[in-house]
Amino acid sequence: MKKNKKKIVYVGLSADILHEGHINILKTANKYGKVVVGLLTDKAIASYKNIPTLTYKQREVVLKNIKLVKKVIPQHTLDYRPNLKIIKPNFVVHGDDWKTGVQKKTRTQVIKTLKLWKGKLIEPKYTKNISSSSIKSELINKFTPTSRVSFLKRILENKKIIRVLESHSPLSGLIVENMKIRKNKNIEQFDAMWSSSLTDSSIKGKPDNQALDFSSRFNGLGDLLDVTTKPLIFDADNGGRLEHLPFTIRTLERLGVSAVMIEDKVGLKKNSLFKDQSDAKQDTINDFCKKIDLIKKTRSSKDFLIGARIESFILGKGLQDSLKRAKAYSEAGADLILIHSKEKTPKEIFSFSKIFKKTKWYKPLVSVPSTYSKTKESELIKNGFKIVIYANHMLRAAYPAMQNVGLTILKNQRSFELEKKISSVKEVINLIK
């Protein structure tokens, strides 16, 4: 076919890892006319799969320097239509793999839209055995801690809310890593892991009072980070002694942790969800700000985020105290504010966010809806929250399941009654590929 220089050919790409398959598409497109690449923005990609490894700017530079490409423009949604309506290309080129799967609907929309100006869809055969996702899974072994540290910050900039699930073991981390469902038009998944002091302590059979020291927790963390790629927020209780804090931060960063969460309590640690908080003490604003400031000075990357957790509601100190602290912590350099509550409804945290989100000290808000679990993520978003942490649910699910195993064997004096309720040995053997 003779190339018509006046014809415009549109190709939508994520191009996180540019491979042979992309080049095949671009070569075909180039035969039909001038190639305009609609490069999916980080936000558009995050709406249906993991945030890309390379930023938009980095991906744009690569594509702009490919001779098959005439122009690169941002595509802000998975939906091609807004860009197609502006550019009115004569052709759209896409691999035939989108005839099924997540992008099937997008394809139908593209065909309909192209008809408006007699444009055509060209679908070269999908290049077998190659995709960015498969290359990425191979790359997991080469994944560097430094790249993981920045991921949370990048997702924060590109998602309405970051969904975080507690991971107390590498196996639970793999569930966070791989679980995906399709709901309505979207792909739903977890964005990050929470390393909880409560569940880390519980699996070691210890109370959540710092009896389990950081060194032991870091060992477990290393195993978890070895087999996953999603970012992790570390629950560091009150951060420990000021003098030790720089070492803790260096280790966390070196391991590839994306954020540390410290709470403004002092003295023997007690879990915040305990009803009786009478012997729990809150830190002074001044001393807690010193910790934030020290972390700020110690961290080697600004992408390693500092989370300040306010315990005023837990300790019955009320709204004004929590607002005063939020302002001070934000000024001291906190990147995230976790406003904790053990009420059955989100009323008190929403009363806080309503005021705080309008102030100049606003920082992305974190919610831990353990007690107000009826609250939907959409309500949290509406009320100014950017991160939701499901802080203990994996352990709470595992414990009764294991108890039931013990009980059933004791009652029946054999294991047969369990067979239908537990994974088969074959499933376990095949669990880790």
Ligand code: SPV
């Ligand atoms: C944890 O998960 O250990 C937390 C959250 O710190 S809470 O249990 O609510 O205190």
Ligand code: MG
């Ligand atoms: Mg904790």
